[in-house]
Amino acid sequence: MKTPKISKAVVRRLPVYLRYLQLLDEMNIRTVSSYELGQKLDMNPAQIRKDLAYFGEFGRKGIGYEVGYLVEKIKQILKLDRHLNVALVGAGHLGIALSNYNRYTNEKMSIAAIFDTDREKIGTQVGNLIIQHIDELEQAVREKEIRIGMITVPAPYAQGVADRLVEAGVKGILNFAPVSLLVPSDVHLRSADVTTELQSLAYYIEES
Amino acid sequence: MKTPKISKAVVRRLPVYLRYLQLLDEMNIRTVSSYELGQKLDMNPAQIRKDLAYFGEFGRKGIGYEVGYLVEKIKQILKLDRHLNVALVGAGHLGIALSNYNRYTNEKMSIAAIFDTDREKIGTQVGNLIIQHIDELEQAVREKEIRIGMITVPAPYAQGVADRLVEAGVKGILNFAPVSLLVPSDVHLRSADVTTELQSLAYYIEES
DNA sequence: TAGATTGTTAATCGATTAACAATC
DNA sequence: TAGATTGTTAATCGATTAACAATC
Known part of the structure; x- marks a missing residue:
């Protein structure tokens, strides 16, 4: 240590x-x-x-x-000197927008897979990736050694996605869905939810 | 009090x-x-x-x-029982994605204006809003009593946008650009930057 | 040397948790 | 009544800031 x-x-x-x-x-x-x-x-x-x-x-x-x-x-x-693969689950507007963040973070950290359930979207290209069906998640996480998952699915599906990510072996989750998730204590969960941020900001806004 | x-x-x-x-x-x-x-x-x-x-x-x-x-x-x-208008500056992928968050937050909190500098985008409809040139920001903030600004412009422009929002009278800023901003102490600044979240998560990811 | 700035210890401040009397 | 659960005080824990000797 x-x-x-x-x-x-x-x-x-x-x-x-x-x-x-x-x-x-x-x-x-x-x-x-x-x-x-x-x-x-x-x-x-x-x-x-x-x-x-x-x-x-x-x-x-x-x-x-x-x-x-x-x-x-x-x-x-921060261990940014080694490769780190990230999975993005949910190829809606937000997911697509975030897939651009590849460049921002670090050459060594990259989104290695994108998943959705919408038959219309699967097979579609986003940047240099093809949107895959979420049933391929477990295999992709294992094969590509994905360690972090970003969740951009609608709130009701987020816990299910988190469970699958955890089960597949992901050790960090960044959740954008407006819902509180439960994960095992060895998995690091971060909330990146706009709703709660805006709502807590509202507290500080004085009357006009 | x-x-x-x-x-x-x-x-x-x-x-x-x-x-x-x-x-x-x-x-x-x-x-x-x-x-x-x-x-x-x-x-x-x-x-x-x-x-x-x-x-x-x-x-x-x-x-x-x-x-x-x-x-x-x-x-x-949280003062979510009264109307609160939010401005969104930056109509890129992320900005457009976030403009959908209207429904999630609260009926009383809504994005009341969207700004950009791209001539191609100005005049374009997004949801029920028309993208405006950023030079209309000050007037719109005043007229619509906008109190919070969300910044989704590229990092190099974010501080300039923050300055204009502050000058126009906004009291809360949610910054999505990957840069640290400086605002007066009476303005509440929140960072919602994906880069820093992912990078700090990386620290906790053990070797494979 | 004199001035600047670190690394670190001690002091302070703030936030969380435990415990329990009050009471539904 | 007995069991459950709040509101709150006290204890603990963690994080920030101040201060300063060491030293470039």
Whole structure:
């Protein structure tokens, strides 16, 4: 165990750091301090330093962090330096839209299969993939070593899809359906539901 | 000030409770205990009771919560009992997909305008809306009393769009672009970025 | 050297959970 | 009445921030 005990909050912030560091890298900025990062990401510099320090000593006192080096380190930590295949279940508007995210994430992470139940859609090409029937899910997950599933089916079908993904061996699920899912504790579930986000935002909107 | 100090974590859970309660309501289930809710939502019952108790005494000792009543109460708390207009900026695949979310959220919350800069798209109908040029944003926000903006433009344009939304008077922003935005402290910003979600999930995926 | 900035410890703050009296 | 379940206080746990010695 190379890391002691990393909190979920820390892990959720690492991709945010990574994204901004990659931007700096593209701008050929070599070095950055936790203070500068804090300014740009609206975060406390101490938190950034502490987060990074869980994984090693990446900075230099008096200087800051070397951008390119830190990018590589964070990629390693997040395991973005190895291939990771994702399955997308639900080829509706949202599913199709998300299938474009291939480019955004990382060359090493890619959507390796898309599933639906609609006979009209099956066999159709989306990007460089062909929409498959969901009954091929288990086989595809095994053959392509898919580890993460994204669920973009209507709410009533989402739990069933989650069950199948789990059964097939997926270890992470990103659920876009507006419903609470139950999965075994060894499977990491994230909700990416627009409904709940908007509804909780509404709380903060004062009367006009 | 009718509420003392409600934490963000509590507010984010209320829509989750609401959603499940509405499901129970549709199934004509009259009453539910915090224990049952906890089971179905994979949450601690004490937390659910405590969350609800911040806003009033909605339950009955020995009985539980009356589903229909609690649904109404949570809607009131989240201000989902009044109209709330949302603007969508960016009519790409994701934007179009999200424009369907009208039905999911709430009859009272609706996307009231869609903007883009692409001349090809402007004037095009999406659902019951016509895509407008982003230069009409300020006027539309004012006229339609839009209070929340969803950003689905490419990352490099997102901060500019956020600035315009803020300037126009929007008080909540849901950002789908893979970039960290800065907004004034009185504007509530939420990130709904798939990239960071997937990347943080990757951390938990063990070697195959 | 003087100034800057890290890594880390200690202090603080916030959120979750346990426990139980009140009561339906 | 006995059993169930809330609302709430106290205890615990986890996360953030402040402070500063180490050092580039």
